[in-house]
Amino acid sequence: MTLKLRSTGATDRGLIRSGNQDAFHAGTWLVAVADGMGGMAAGDLASSIAMQAVTPLDLATPEDALVAALRGGIELATGRIRRAVEEDPDRQGMGTTLTALLFARTGSCLALAHVGDSRAYLFREGVLKQITRDDTFVQMLVDQGMITPEQASSHPRRAVVTQALQGGEVSPAYATMVPWAGDRWLLCSDGLSNVVSADTLTEVLTDHPDREECARRLIDLALRAGGPDNITVVVADIVAED
Structure with a gap:
């Protein structure tokens, strides 16, 4: 038996925004979520650039090359975003999470x-x-002991990110883990995590074994909570197959 990654993704613009600046990839080897920022057209472009840079990584990669591959994808995205800003000064300040x-x-x-x-x-x-770990102003306050995680969830500046892919120097976090059969991964933009509690996420991941149903249910709950932002969800299961 070999462990495999099986994934699905879904996105919705939400109930407030006029467009969707999120992007995602749900593949056989790679899953990813990007949330663009910096104005409508620029946010779209930044998240699209990031996703196009990492999507080619969706192939069978040796385990000792995983982090280098991801680092290369982020460096490629950074360079392309920098060039896009140089081409059009109106794009200054655009960026994306990844x-x-x-x-x-x-x-x-x-x-x-x-x-x-x-x-x-x-x-x-x-x-x-x-x-x-969120790269945000409020997470920094939590780390410094100035506010609690509960206070962070409703803080007026919770959407202020401290770093993103914007064409300049960035310090992404990298980690490696050993997967277990039965693991389920949830990748999401803050349009989900800001409005749906961890307890509710747990409940949905438990009650909806079908990945597509699970993703749809999560988006539905974010919409029911007001849908103030774009909502993107990727659900990926680690399964044992012959």
């Missing part, structure tokens, strides 16, 4: 790359754990 998970061809390892405030959660044996 959270990406790359699964090894052996099924024995996976790597995660993250910058911004989109999130990756691991749902393992009934327990949901946020794996990524």
Whole structure:
């Protein structure tokens, strides 16, 4: 038996925004979510550039090359975003989050790359754990002990990111993990995580084994909570196959 990655994704512009600046990829080896910022057209462009830069990584990769592959994808995205801003000064300030998970061809390892405030959660044996750390002003306040995580969830500046892919220097977080059969990964933009609680996420991931149904239900709950932002969800299961 070999472990495989099986994924699906869905996105919705929400109930307030006029367009959708999110982008996602749900593939055989790679899953990723990007949330653009910096004006309508520029946000669209930034997230699209990031996704186009990492999508070619969706292939069988040796486990010792996972992090290097993700790092190369982010460097490519950074360079392309920088050139896009140079071509049109009106794009100054555009950027995008990126959270990406790359699964090894052996099924024995996976790597995660993250910058911004989109999130990756691991749902393992009934327990949901946020794996990524938000690159946000309020997370910095939490880390410094100035506010609690509960206060952060309703803080007026919770949407202020401290770093994103904007064409300049950036310090993404990278991690490697050993997958287990039965693991379920949730990657999402803050249009979901800002309005749907972790307890509710756990409940939905538990009650909806079908990935597509699960993704649709999560988006529906974000819409019912007001849908103030674009909502993007990728659900990926680690399954044992012959």
